[in-house]
Every structure is written in C-alpha cells, then in structure tokens.
Amino acid sequence: MFKEKTAKLGKGEIKYFVGGTGRPLIHLHGAGGVRPNAGLEALAENVTIYMPVLPGFDGTAEIAGIDSMETLADLVADFIDKEIGEAADVLGLSFGGWLAAWLAVRHPSKVGQLCMENPAGFRPKDAPAPSTDPETRMRQMYAYPERLPKETKSDKVIAKNLSMLGHYHGDTSFDEKLASQLGKIQCLTMIMHGTRDGRVPEEAVQFLKRDIPRSHLIYVYDAAHSMETDQPARFAHLVADFMERAEAFLVNQGTTSGRPQQVL
C-alpha cells in the first residue's frame, strides 16, 4: 500500500513512504522508525499518508547539522514545502509527537491540524522512569503484542533507531524549552492517549491539554503505547473524523452518517 520515495531537501535527502487517498497527512514515526500497520492502513482509506524516515532511522544516513529536535522540525517543514507544497495535517507518535509539537511551534504555517499520539517529551520529573525490564516494557508498549506486524528490521537497525533518540534530544525527558512555548501552538490539536500506555504518564497528556490552547485530549480505551496496532479501528476512525470534521468532531453525527455511533 505504501510506496517508497526519496525527497531532496535543502540539507540532504531523506527516504519516505506514501500511500492512501485524500488530503495529505504527515506521519512522524516513533523510536521504532517507520512501521506500516493495520491502523495506518485503515487511516489511509481517508487520507494520503506521508511517512518520512527521519535521518539516521531505519538504516538511513544522518544529515549534518540535523542534530536536535529543533533542526529536525525544520527539516520536516522543508519536507512539507517540497513534497506537499502547502500546510499539511501532522500526526506524530511518541517521539514523533514530541517532534510534531516542535514543528507546530517553529513552523505554524506548515501545520493544518495536529495529532499527538502518546507523545513523549513531557514526562514530569517526579514521574517514574519507563521500565527497562523487557517483560514490563513489552506490557507498557503493547496491549496486544500479537497484533504487531512482523518485524523486518535487523537487530542492528533497531538498536541504531533507539540511539537516534539520544542524538536528537539527549537524555531529556521533559522538554522545558518546548513546554514554555506550547501556548504558541495555534492549530487545532488532538492529544491521544492509550488507557494502558505504560510509557507516557497521564500527567504528561494532562499537561499538554492544559497548555496547548485549542486542544482536545482523547483517551483510546484498551490501547497501550502502540495505539495503531493495539486498536487500529479506533485509532483510524478517531484520526480520520478529527481531520475531516475539525471542531465539529465533537458533535455526534447520528446513525445516518455511516460511522459507528454509540447507542447510550
């Protein structure tokens, strides 16, 4: 479904994947790199998803001078300019959600609507650090690990992906510089949090909801950190509805809309 392409940007080339139908949506990946899945495939029925591979991830080369969240956000803004040519909606997962917030702060004219999916970068100092125990980490990441697509990346690539997080944000767990500028985000924003997410604490999403002016916080029930694979239908329905109807997504469309609506 997703085709691989290359974008020539001012600072260098990056690989990206694109697929789907409808208005463009930039998907910024998390620590695992680009990983198409059932949630994204369902979402692609309503939007055209552009998934840039951020420099250094998934076996790609790093780009000189792109070594912070700010410069990475500038690179994504350039990608939007070159490949879309106008403001695009942006969806960021975990590390990608953090990056999406930087993009919205530094380049507000490039972002249509913003979705932050279990966003990293706002862990309060007194919140417990994410577990490093493999079994616990697995449970915090995946409510339904059996729904994960087969891993095709080598151990070496996976390890490099993880190391790239430090490359871009060091050991920061709460980005104070960005936090102080969240009020500048003017686009309509949806913050999504899995009710079983063990990686991003509740306080982080509450903080974002409080400080981003036009934001909505939505809990996705029975999803852990990997919301797109844990609850693909809920994820896709929610994002598509938010993108399509903007503020009006708060209003129930009734039973004639063809979309699932609750009875009670």
Place this chain on the structure above:
Amino acid sequence: MRFSYTHHMPYTGVTEAGQDWPVANKQFDPKLGVEMFQRYIEDKIYAEQAGFDWIGSNEHHFSPYGMMPNPNLVGAVLANRTKRAGILQSGNIIPITNPIRVAEEYAMLDVMSGGRLIAGFMRGIPHEYVAYNVSPDESYGRMAEAIALIKKAWSSPEPFGWEGEFYQFRAVSIWPRPVQQPYPRMMMSASSDASARLAAEAGSSAGFLRIVDFESTRQQIKVYMDRARECGWTPKADDVMIGMNCSIAPTYEEAKEILQAGQKYFFSVLGGGIRTAQQLVIQKTRYFKDKGAAEKFAKKATVQREASFDERVEQGLIVCGTPEMAIQQIQRIHRELGNGRMNLSVKIGNVADHHVTRTLDYLRDIVFPAVRQLGEENDPAQAAE
C-alpha cells in the same frame, strides 16, 4: 465489624404468583405505593440511628421485586436526611446505563453527602438486560470499560474524550467533581470469579452477597485477594463484605417464622417474572463468560430453593434467631471468612415493617456492641488461604 443495611423497597401489594415478564404494572396501587415509599425511606433513615455504618439502595427494573429503577433518587434523600452513615449505592447497573450519567450523579451524591458516597458498580441480574435492551453478551465488556471511563471522569482535571468499544464521548468534564479524591470509595459484587477479578482490578471493595457455603466463598475471596495483590494493592478486612438475610426476635421460632414467610413471598410472588427472564437470558446468551460461572449461578439458586431453612441457618448462611444467636452467627461468619463488613437485609419480601424496626433495635442494643471489634485488624486472606 461494620454493617450495611440494604432495603430493596419491594412492592408488597401483589398477592398472586405470576411468571410473566415483565410484571404488569396494573397491579400497582399508587396510594399504597406512596405509603410504602414513605415507610421505606423512614426505615432507611432509622438504620443510621440503629448504628448501621452504610445504608444501601439498589437498582432493579420492571418488577415489584424492587421499586428503585434509579437508586440515586433515594440516595439523594438519604444524603440530605442522614448525617453520618455512608450512602451505599449498590448500585447503579453500570452496563445498561450511560456511564457519564453515573459519574455525574455519583459525584452529586458525594458532594451532597459531604463525601459519604460508596459508589457501587453492579452488573445487575440477568433480566435487567432485557428491560433496557442491552445485549447480555456485552455485559462484562461494558462493565470494565464503563468503570474505567467513570474513574477518568471523576479524576481528570482537564476535559477529555473517550474512544472505546462501547462508549464514545468527545468532550467530558463533569460538574461537580466528587469530594473523595481521586475517587469515591467503590463497592462491587464479587460473586463469580470474573467479577471478583474485576473488583480487584478496579481497586474496589467486594461484596459476596449470595453465598451458598463457606468453602466456596473462601475460594471467591481468595480470587479477589490474589488478583488485588497482582494489581499492587492489598484489600483490608473492611473491603470484604458478606451479605445475609437477617431476622431477630425473642425466640428462634418467631424469627424463623417471620423470615421464612417473607422469603417464600419473595421467591414465589415477587421473584416469578424475574426468573422467567433470567432463565431466558442465561440459556440464550453469554451473560456468564464461561459454563462454570453459569453452573455456579444455577447452584446458588438450587441451594437456596432446596436446602431447608433450618439447614441454612445451621450452615451459617442466615442471621436468624435471638440477639445472642445473631452474635454467635456473626462471630462464626467472621471466623470462617475474615470479613470486616456485613450487609444485612431485613425487609425480605413482605416481612412486616414493625418486625424490621424491632430487628434493627436488637442489632443496635445488643448485637452490634458485641461484635464491633471483629475484623478491625484481621486480614481476610488469612482465612482464605
């Protein structure tokens, strides 16, 4: 030992045993209904004066079995007319109700009572699903999701939305928030393995309300305790509530005669239509997740039907007799199960209201003072393991 007083508020003007479901309301006499409501409300308020720690109200539909389709209305009266007792809503039937409405009304009750709400989350008995046209197959799924949603509604300081399997809300911010933070104390039935685990996962106290013997109840308590520990918390004796019918009189024979007649009326007259719908639901749906739970439910009904009254008293399953006997029975239950809380139902079927008052007086004057110290420092797990 702490005590809860639950009153179903039955309509006792029905005289014939019917089996139809739902029960035709042409048998309801409004004049009699007014008198009963006034009497029952006063009974509940009197329970506080009799020393009960909690006063319970529960939800039932389409039957003279109980006239409280919305127990929160009664809870509001109790919140206003009582000063000390906990307001136990035992509860709202969560899977058939809008969970946001439950969160809001419970928060109101908590504020109105100054933080005395005990928020009961019940799955209900099978016929309630027919009444509100909700699939019994979805019972457990709705219950678990609704509890998570209600807790979020109580505790989230920022507005939020919810994208779930059964419930979708895009903007929630309840007013008022509850007094008890982050949540009001909770009470859930733990009468099956699945519900015992769910109560533990929710961090709730647990009610074991239709017990058929001590051994199976001990096992049930163990399921609850084990799951709670897996979830990172340890329930206290006070979190384990055992439910019993209760009748106290100057002699065992008199107490027995009154309660036995009330139970007969309850099962044969008030319970007829309910059983009809119940059998349909249990046979035709997955109200119980597994066959074992359905068999356990059926066994409870059989035991209640087939064991003689005297046998059940002997087994310790009814609190009945003189005040001194009641003390011994409560002590025995605590010895066997390690509970720190009991729910006593005194108004069973058409038991006369003056006998209800007399039983409450015996409890206040003789029974409660003798058993108060039970369960104060005990760990129910010791009895269960």
